[in-house]
Amino acid sequence: MQDPNNENQEESEQLFGNELQFLVLYSRTGNPIYFTKQDNQIINLGPITTSQELFFHMYQQKFAYVCCGSTKFVFYNYSTLNFIAIGSKETVHLLKRLLITVKNLFFFRFGLDVMKKVLLDGVLSNGQSLISPLLDNLIRLSKTNQSFLVQANCFEFHKNVISQVEEILQDVLDSNEEIEMVIVFQDTKLIGYVHTENIEILNSKDIFLLIVYLQSLFYNSSDIKKRNKSSDQEEELKEEKNEKEIEKEKEKEKEKKKDEEIINLPSQKEDEIKKEENVIYSPSIDQGxxxxxxxxxxxxxxxxxxxxxxxxxxxxxxxxxxxxxxxxxxxxxxxxxxxxxxxxxxxxxxxxxxxxxxxxxxxxxxxxxxxxxxxxxxxxxxxxxxxxxxxxxxxxxxxxxxxxxxx
Known part of the structure; x- marks a missing residue:
């Protein structure tokens, strides 16, 4: 009878590529199992009990490979760009399974700056053809200086995005992964999306939900920059923060004193609903x-x-x-x-x-x-x-x- 650990060992060796640094295997029951690669040896570090542990491992490595059933995810975390490539043998209801899977894997953390926009609705073939259409769209948008969310008009194009996207896509092509969907976003703002002819076109709502679920996996660029600063700079930042916090506390105390003179709160007996009179008594909203x-x-x-x-x-x-x-x-x-x-x-x-x-x-x-x-x-x-x-x-x-x- 085979040892289950040996089976996991063999499966992880098949899934690891030359450039991949660690692997997380998820199952429907139980905690995910974390593997790492050291000196070409696959080491099982046991289950991950919290999402915080996964975030820590993701931050330490450049990118990761996650497998859940027949759906595979390759997550790339760069200094300013995040890239998600999804490949699956089954294509029926892929998006529905993807949303359910991602929602179960990560905490739902809603971001107000999440952008939603399908950049490309055309039909593309697999492999090398994923690169040129995405780059063409990025170049076109950079020349016209368009915003990716017209209503909000709050994200402008950066020229260095083109070279970074090309680098990201080339890494995936070199790993010989069968890519069916490509999503590229900066922090939590979607800047590119392409797909093959084998999967259904996603609408704005689907893209919005997908990015909301996936964004909690990555640290944004500002967090990365802060972590890369020297200890002296971090101490200076802490001192500045402490001074600002002290000033804010003083301002809050002054505002509270002013508000106490303006706000007239009813007593506890009045803070209730009187059904017989169809009247609600509640504290007044701060007018100060x-x-x-x-x-x-x-x-x-x-x-x-x-x-x-x-x-x-x-x-x-x-x-x-x-x-x-x-x-x-x-x-x-x-x-x-x-x-x-x-x-x-x-x-x-x-x-x-x-x-x-x-x-x-x-x-x-x-x-x-x-x-x-x-x-x-x-x-x-x-x-x-x-x-x-x-x-x-x-x-x-x-x-x-x-x-x-x-x-």
């Missing part, structure tokens, strides 16, 4: 700073627009206003927490103004008395896609509901 005024204006604007939609008979709303996204939902649930379907237009004309609005609405809808009414107001940055806003709304509701049940 511009940030507080901004949030206050946004909240009341969200409330005003949602009420306008509600008066038109709409029970839900997702609206983009400037760089913000407003979301509003009104729904009813039965005793078993099942959502009760509502008509497209609510019968608001028949509601008695002298009675409770929500109770009267539930009666007119024929829902009975044993129902729960929920109303959710949420505010997001406009760069977040509608689908993610809606998904997060339900996750937020579940979390609030579970806490209410526990209390």
């Amino acid at each position: 700073t511009k940030g507080g005024l901004l949030i206050k204006d946004l909240v009341w604007d969200l409330f005003s627009k949602s009420q306008n939609y509600l008066m038109k008979g709409c029970s839900s709303m997702v609206l983009k206003v400037n760089e913000w996204c407003y979301s509003y939902n009104l729904w009813f649930e039965d005793e078993n927490q099942n959502v009760i379907p509502l008509p497209k237009k609510l019968p608001l004309d028949e509601i008695d103004d002298n009675k409770d609005f929500y109770e009267s609405l539930s009666v007119k809808l024929g829902l009975g008395k044993k129902v729960n009414c929920w109303e959710l107001f949420t505010l997001y940055l406009g760069i977040v896609p509608y689908e993610i806003c809606i998904e997060f709304n339900w996750e937020l509701y579940k979390d609030i509901y579970n806490r209410v049940i526990e209390d």
Whole structure:
């Protein structure tokens, strides 16, 4: 009977290339197993228990090879560019498996500066032809000085990207990997994407989710530069940070004293919901700073627009206003927490103004008395896609509901 460790040893030797420094094998059950290569010998260092350990190993090496089932990932980490090449024998529903796999491997860490843009939608063959179309697009964009995300207009092209991308792609071609998908991004900003004719074209949402999942694997260029500085420079940075932190603390104390004179917080007894009066008593929003005024204006604007939609008979709303996204939902649930379907237009004309609005609405809808009414107001940055806003709304509701049940 063969030793399982020997089997892993043989498998890792087959997967290791001449340029690859270490290997992480993932399975559906159990922790990933970490291998390293020293003096042409494969050494098993045991399982990786946390993602932090994986990040540390990734940072120490130039690039890594990860295998999960039939899908293989080659991660390249350079000083300013990150490169992901994906190869798989199976091509049916590749993206779906890829997203699920990456989501399970790494912590989900949402970055507000994530860029989404499919650079190339053409059909390409495998191998050397992956290089020239990507470089042609990069050169074209550099000449026209285009932004990769037109709406945000916050990422401009750098000339040295071309040579770095060529170096990255050449390394992969030299390793004779069967590449089906190529994604190149700087920090968390997507700057290039190509694929072969064997896989489906990805849309903006798929690219967005993929980069969000993958970005947590890499340190950005600013982190790398800080780690490469000498110990003397690091100490100077620490001293500067400490001085800045002390100044910030002093400024915060001054602001708190000013705010205490402006803010009038209600007592603990008043900080509650009185259902019989249809009134909510809560602490007032800080008016002593511009940030507080901004949030206050946004909240009341969200409330005003949602009420306008509600008066038109709409029970839900997702609206983009400037760089913000407003979301509003009104729904009813039965005793078993099942959502009760509502008509497209609510019968608001028949509601008695002298009675409770929500109770009267539930009666007119024929829902009975044993129902729960929920109303959710949420505010997001406009760069977040509608689908993610809606998904997060339900996750937020579940979390609030579970806490209410526990209390």
